Every structure is written in structure tokens, then in C-alpha cells.
Amino acid sequence: MKTINAHDAIGEALAEEMRRDSTVLAFGEGIATKRKALVDEFGRRRVRNTPLAEGIIAGTAAGAAATGLRPVVDLLFAPFMAFSMEEIVNSAGKLRFISGGQFSFPLVAMAMTGAGWSVGAQHNHNLEAWFVHSPGLKVVMPSTPADFKGLLKAAIRDDNPVVFFSDIGLLYVPGEVPDGDHVVPIGKAATRRAGTDVTLVSYGKTVPSCLKAADALASDGISAEVIDLRSLKPWDEEAVLASVRKTGRLVVVHEASRTAGFGAEVAATVAEKAFDALRAPVVRLAGPDAPPAASYPLEQAFVPQPDLIALSARQLVGRAARVSSPAPVLVAAGA
Secondary structure, X not given: OEEEEHHHHHHHHHHHHHHHOOOEEEEEOOHHHHOHHHHHHHOOOOXXXXXOOHHHHHXXXXXXXXXXXXXXXXXXXXXXXXXXXXXXXXXXXHHHHHOOOOOOOOOEEEEEEOOXXXXXXXXXXXXXXXXXXXXXXXXXXXXXXXXXXXXXXXXXHOOOXXXXXXXXXXXXXXXXXXXXXXXXXXXXXXXXXXXXXXXXXXXXXXXXXXXXXXXXXXXXXXXXXXXXXXXXEOOOHHHHHHXXXXXXXXXXXXXXXXXXXXXXXXXXXXXXXXXXXXXXXXXXXXXXXXXXXXXXXXXXXXXXXHHHHHHHHHHHOOOOOOXXXXXXXXXXXXX
16 A cells, blocks of 8 residues: 555556556647656657647547557546547447447546636536436546546456546545555445435545535534445446435535536436435535636635535534534535
């Protein structure tokens, strides 16, 4: 076991998979500059920078995957993926089906997402629900360095296209990563904290916020279970349903816009399959339906914070109490 940050965990995963499989290659926007150690070890034929042309990058990856390679492409910021929707959604995501299974498309499309660097609305936009809604794609969004490494290794080995979102605010947060060939299966959630009174379901940077909220709730005698989805497609329905059947209450938290966000899918599934276990309405906490600001304080207000999560959970269990500081207006507006 070692302690590294998510950025370095991604580098380890790439290096290990490139050593293991000579068909793995990495290219994209600045990847050779950010990952010089990979260039030194594997050369510029397998690790290279590209022009800032997301459609061409993704199209090249789809073609490479169809010919037996396993490309990992870095599209930099999630909003830039709007330029690659034809290649990722309409080609890579559908061609295995259209070919009757004759071809595989084992590619990984990586992008940074979310608040944390004050990069402005054109660089900060949580688009994961777009890709979850697209047939043929898998979507992952880890919250710990161990899962950044393990899920990336699993994504590279998968025979389907995988969209891998890196939450900007988590990239340089240290955490423990197991030694050896650490692979995390796609589609399996992690229970970060066991509880009996309320279930908090999240992914990405709002997982640590849920854990902080759970600490605050514990001081009030409220036991919160925290589930980190890790994978959004496929997602671990059984883990969430089992938790809700135990606690009877659910709060779903994510940074992306509330309308048609992934939280709606979780809430609908629980309502369909575990309605009889619910002791209170499902609560969704999310970012507002507005572009994120470049101002750091406003950007942070965009994201559901621990105080608001704890307050919502208290209200669900009928023990509303004063929070240490009021929730920011923008966060409350998105709830």
C-alpha cells in the first residue's frame, strides 16, 4: 500500500497496462507533456500529443480500436467532448452493435470535469448524464486514487468504449492505493461508510462531502450510510437498493445539473423497486441549472456542500437542527 494522488494513480495505471499489453497506446491533448515518463519508457509512437481537435482524436481512437489496438485518448476538459459526440456516441458506441458483434471498440476517452480550478463555464461542465444516456458506452467517475487507478485499468481491458471522467477537485488529493495489479470492476459500487438511518449516494467529489456530512450527522445520533457509485453505466442498482431497504431514506448527491441528472435515475429506480421500504421521499441535491462561474467562491457554491447534505438528511429523519454555517444560496437553489 502506498499514498499517491489521483493524477499519479492515472499515470501508474497507464504505465502498467502499456507494459502488460503492447496494443495499448495513449494520445491526446497534452498527454505527452503531462506524462513525460510514459514517453521516456514507451516512445512517441505509443504516447503522443495531438492537435486540439477532439473529433479527430476520438475518430482516430475509434478507428484504432476497430483494428485491434486499445487507445486511451485525453480530451482534456469535459465540455470539449461536445466536439467528439459523433465519433464517440454515433460511431464507437454503436458500431459493435451495428456489426453484429464482429468488431470490438476497446477505447477509453478521458476528460476532466467539475469545479475546483476556476476554469470557467466553457471548461467546467458535468456532462456525465449525456454519455450515460448513450447506448454502447460505459461511464465511470471515481472518487479515490485507488479507484482512479483500478477503474482505468479495468476500462483499458474492457472491449467496449469507456468514458472516464476525472473530477478536477480530486486530482491532487492523496490517498492509499494498493500495490500490485489493482483492478476495480466496472459496475460495482463501494460502501464508504455503513449506516442504518439514511443512505447518501454519490460519485466524484461529492463523495467526500457526503462523508463529512455523515460525520456531522453522527454527532446528532444519526447513522448515515455512504455509497460511492464509482460507475454510472453500468451502475450498481443492487447496492443502492439493499442500502435503502435497510435505512428507508435516500439522499442522492451530485455536482451536475439536477434536471435529468444521474440522480434522477437513482431516485426513479428506488421508487420503482424499493418503494415499500421508503419511510420518506427521496431527496436529490445537485448543482443549479446554470453555467458554473469562474469565481472560486461562486464555483464552490455551485457544488452541494456537506452542511446542506447533513441538513437534508436531518430533515428526512425528523431531527432538523442548526448547521454550523448556512448553505450557500446557489447550492440551495440547485437542490
